[in-house]
Amino acid sequence: MILGIDHVQLAAPPGCERQARWFFGEVLGMQELEKPPELARRGGCWFACGDQQLHIGVEQDFRAAQKAHPAFRVRYLISLKTRLNAYKIAFREDEANPGVKRVFLEDPWGNRLEFVE
16 A cells, blocks of 8 residues: 655744755755645745655744654765765764664754765
8 A cells, every 4th residue: 555655844944945945955955846836835845855755844833853854865975974064064973773874964953864875
């Protein structure tokens, strides 16, 4: 029955769109997708993430997710780390899962994100 994941939604505070476009679009290189007009009125933005999508949704009483998080698969983790350093975005390398190269960081609003090679 379940075929896979269509999209993941991260919550963000009202007025988040400019930062979302900078972080997910410019820094991480995700392509922004056009939201349907009815949904665009709610704010936020959508990005392509491989065959899936990442939705940034506005939450009026926003609180960052500090444990729950999406894990993004990347081809070259070293390239991502170089890019993050160039933008002065802090990340934490993690070796708790043997044989898995990964880093954790926060989006502009404090949501936890994982990147795995």
